[in-house]
Amino acid sequence: MNIQFKITRDLVNQVRADLKRPHPYAAERVGFISCRVGALPAGGVVVLAHDYLPVPDEDYIQDDTVGAMMGPAAIRMAMQYAHKQSAGMFHVHMHDHRGAPWFSQIDLSEYAKFVPDFWNVRPEMPHGALVLSLDSVAGACLIQTTRKMVRISNITIVGAPLLKIMAEMHDGAI
Amino acid sequence: MMAQFNRQSFLGADSECVLRDCRVAVVGLGGGGSHIVQQLAHVGVGNFLLFDPDHTEDSNLNRLVGATWADVAEKILKTEIARRLIMGINPNARIDARCDDWRHHAQLLRDRDVVFGCVDTLSARRDLEAASRRYLIPYIDIGMDVHELDERYSIIGQVALSMPGKACMRCMGILSEEAIGREARNYGAAGGKPQVIWPNGVLASTAVGVFMQLVTPWHDNHSDVLYYEYEGNNNFVGESARLHHAKDFTCRHFQDANGLGDPFWLTK
Amino acid sequence: MVSSEAMSELQAICPGARLMTDGGVTFILLPGLRLPAGCTPSQSDGLLAIQQRDGYPTKLYLSAPIQGKGNNWNVFPILDRTWHSWSWKDVVYSGRPVDTLAQHLVALR
Numbered sequence: 371m372n373i374q375f376k377i378t379r380d381l382v383n384q385v386r387a388d389l390k391r392p393h394p395y396a397a398e399r400v401g402f403i404s405c406r407v408g409a410l411p412a413g414g415v416v417v418l419a420h421d422y423l424p425v426p427d428e429d430y431i432q433d434d435t436v437g438a439m440m441g442p443a444a445i446r447m448a449m450q451y452a453h454k455q456s457a458g459m460f461h462v463h464m465h466d467h468r469g470a471p472w473f474s475q476i477d478l479s480e481y482a483k484f485v486p487d488f489w490n491v492r493p494e495m496p497h498g499a500l501v502l503s504l505d506s507v508a509g510a511c512l513i514q515t516t517r518k519m520v521r522i523s524n525i526t527i528v529g530a531p532l533l534k535i536m537a538e539m540h541d542g543a544i
Numbered sequence: 545m546m547a548q549f550n551r552q553s554f555l556g557a558d559s560e561c562v563l564r565d566c567r568v569a570v571v572g573l574g575g576g577g578s579h580i581v582q583q584l585a586h587v588g589v590g591n592f593l594l595f596d597p598d599h600t601e602d603s604n605l606n607r608l609v610g611a612t613w614a615d616v617a618e619k620i621l622k623t624e625i626a627r628r629l630i631m632g633i634n635p636n637a638r639i640d641a642r643c644d645d646w647r648h649h650a651q652l653l654r655d656r657d658v659v660f661g662c663v664d665t666l667s668a669r670r671d672l673e674a675a676s677r678r679y680l681i682p683y684i685d686i687g688m689d690v691h692e693l694d695e696r697y698s699i700i701g702q703v704a705l706s707m708p709g710k711a712c713m714r715c716m717g718i719l720s721e722e723a724i725g726r727e728a729r730n731y732g733a734a735g736g737k738p739q740v741i742w743p744n745g746v747l748a749s750t751a752v753g754v755f756m757q758l759v760t761p762w763h764d765n766h767s768d769v770l771y772y773e774y775e776g777n778n779n780f781v782g783e784s785a786r787l788h789h790a791k792d793f794t795c796r797h798f799q800d801a802n803g804l805g806d807p808f809w810l811t812k
Numbered sequence: 813m814v815s816s817e818a819m820s821e822l823q824a825i826c827p828g829a830r831l832m833t834d835g836g837v838t839f840i841l842l843p844g845l846r847l848p849a850g851c852t853p854s855q856s857d858g859l860l861a862i863q864q865r866d867g868y869p870t871k872l873y874l875s876a877p878i879q880g881k882g883n884n885w886n887v888f889p890i891l892d893r894t895w896h897s898w899s900w901k902d903v904v905y906s907g908r909p910v911d912t913l914a915q916h917l918v919a920l921r
Contacts, residue, residue: 374655376680378709379768406805408679408892410655418680418804455801456810494810526657528680528708530768531761534565534657650889667866671889674835678892714836721837721864728867797836807832807891 372414373496373511375522377403379529381419386502388424389464396430398437398464402448404457407496414523417458417496417511423451436476438463445484449491458495459488460509464502470538471503473510481519485512498522506535549588555760562760564590564636569659571595571646571672573622575607575739576686577662579748581626582609585633587756592630592639593656595646596622607741647671654679658755661685662748664737666724673706673713677798678805680708684754685718686747688774690738699743699776702784703750705758707768711790714797716771743776750774750781769793813838813862814909822910826858829909834891837863840909841891848921851878859895860913862905866897869904872916873897881920 381403389399402423408416429444452459461481465471473481481499488497498511498519509522527533545553549560556562566589570577573596581594599619600611608622610629623641630637642649650671653659659681661672669685676683688701706712713719750772757763769791771784806812814831822829828843842858857875865871866888873895877885882898889895903915 378680380709404801406801407809408654408805409651411652412655416654416679416805420801420804457801494812526680528682530707530758530766532657532682532758534562536565645887647887647889648894650892650894670835675889675892677835725864725867800833802833803835805892808893 371513371520372410372412373520373522374410374414374416375419375500375509375525376416376528377419377525379527379533381422382502382507382527385422385462386464388422389462389502393427393430393438395432396438400425400438400440400444400461400463402451403460403462403500404451404455405460405496407458415496417460417522419460420457422462423448445487449488452488452495452497453491456492456495458492459497460511461485461499462502464504466504468504468506470506470535471501471508473499473501473508477501478519481510481512485519486517489514500525508535508537552587555756555762559760560588563588566759567591567593567655567657568755569593569595569653569656570626570662571659571668572662572664573626574598574604574662574664575609575741575744576688576748576751577660578607578609578611578622578626578629579744580660580662580686580751582629582633583748583752584755585630585637587752588634590634590637592626592637592641593652594623594626594639594641595644595649596626597643597645598622600625603736607739607744609741650675653681656681658758659683660751660755663687666719666727669713670719670724673719674798676706677708677712678803680804682707682758684751685713686751688739688743688747688776690740697738699740699774701743701747701774701776703747703754703770703772703774703781705754705768705770708798710769710795711793712795712797715793715795716769716784716790717786718771743774746776746779746781747774814840815907818908818910821908822913825910832859832891837861837865839890842913845874847874847878848917851881851920853878858913859890860909860916862909862912868900869902870912870916871897872900872913878920 403419404421406418425444429441431439431441433439448459485497496511500509507525510519513520521537525535545560599621600615602616610625621643623643627639627641659676673683683706685704691698771787772781773784774781826842832839832841840860845858859873861871877896884899900919
């Protein structure tokens with residue numbers, strides 16, 4: 371499936387600024403990007419990022435086995451937002467390297483657990499995850515019909531300059 | 545890199561691919577749009593969506609790039625002039641050319657990377673900008689006019705970059721519902737507006753330069769709010785004074801989340 | 813701009829009527845609006861602009877033009893859809909959208 375993602379440069383910078391902040395006990399930070407969606411003329415969808423919800427410090431669980439573990443309050447906050455704002459929600463975190471990022475196996479197994487919960491509140495909207503590196507971004511969207519995560523085909527950072535990042539694999543399957 | 549792009553290698557090692565994969569829309573293929581289409585083809589843009597409902601007339605020949613007397617005689621569509629122009633320069637380009645008012649096919653804009661507006665009316669500009677903003681697409685607008693002043697004439701024009709999240713054309717003072725209302729009331733009374741090729745060329749070239757710096761930047765001076773005014777009598781293009789106020793605006797016209805994507809998605 | 817009482821009054825004749833904004837302009841969406849007798853189609857989605865728009869103080873747009881009614885139909889992209897409207901007199905917004913709507917529908921009788 372052709373899934374495109376667009377986000378303004380200002381919003382990416384806002385996300386990066388938050389994710390870079392040190393946390394009292396978590397090794398990294400996470401957040402959610404809220405989105406709207408439209409159908410593409412030749413099939414597929416374009417996901418349009420609108421806002422960023424940082425996870426408050428107190429909503430992380432102390433867990434030394436992973437970089438960051440959200441507590442139930444964080445997911446509840448995101449689900450309430452999705453319902454109230456009719457939004458698609460994309461979990462986001464950042465890797466501290468340059469070049470094309472991708473999710474770890476732990477990331478993917480965690481997404482399989484909580485991303486489908488968003489369908490309980492907004493089944494019509496796409497939900498998924500993004501991962502940033504220091505200079506790039508990649509993402510995946512959970513498809514309701516197949517319950518599989520599909521790689522986002524391309525992500526455009528809208529601003530000056532305009533940056534369109536194509537997925538490395540175009541078949542989409544993960 | 546293909547030999548035809550050797551002279552633009554300063555745009556970056558990946559510029560050829562970026563331009564080839566770039567999906568642009570050009571709405572209006574008259575004096576301004578035909579120039580833009582030609583230049584985009586020359587630099588290697590590979591995917592075009594084109595709109596113009598008209599065919600070529602003799603009064604177009606003073607400015608319609610690519611048009612000939614034979615085209616006038618055969619009433620060739622402006623979309624076909626543009627297609628022929630592009631294919632002659634870049635035969636690998638993908639072209640979707642619609643001989644129709646774009647407003648009947650606005651959904652086709654959704655997958656574009658950049659939209660160029662080369663239209664005649666303020667209302668068309670307003671609608672194109674709104675359609676572009678809804679899908680987070682940078683919109684580049686050009687327009688020219690000839691004003692009569694004491695039996696002499698003044699040529700003016702503008703190029704504006706409307707970037708999602710930044711000042712829009714209303715913030716910049718280019719559009720207002722009052723001005724659109726005045727235009728609607730005067731519609732039909734004005735007759736054919738004066739249009740000539742050299743201001744169109746200046747404005748089209750400026751617009752393409754804005755586009756190139758967006759997609760294949762060659763310097764570090766990035767601006768995501770641009771409003772250039774053209775004073776044809778002095779052959780001068782410069783930043784509009786109105787930009788000083790608009791540059792740091794948080795646009796209040798397009799900030800609502802309901803202004804993004806399909807507002808009826810949930811009711812499908 | 814629209815009181816809850818005025819909105820309820822409108823929803824009594826057009827259930828599902830709700831406010832929407834596009835480009836900073838407020839519209840009232842009128843799903844399945846029943847049109848005056850003799851109109852084909854007899855029902856249409858409508859969009860009522862209650863602010864100045866396209867040269868009019870208020871304006872009614874429909875999801876399809878009505879054959880044989882109204883003059884100078886034109887096409888307008890609003891809210892990611894294509895809408896149709898006709899030339900009509902100035903109808904100033906009274907604060908009661910049901911009243912403003914009725915004055916626009918007179919053109920389709």
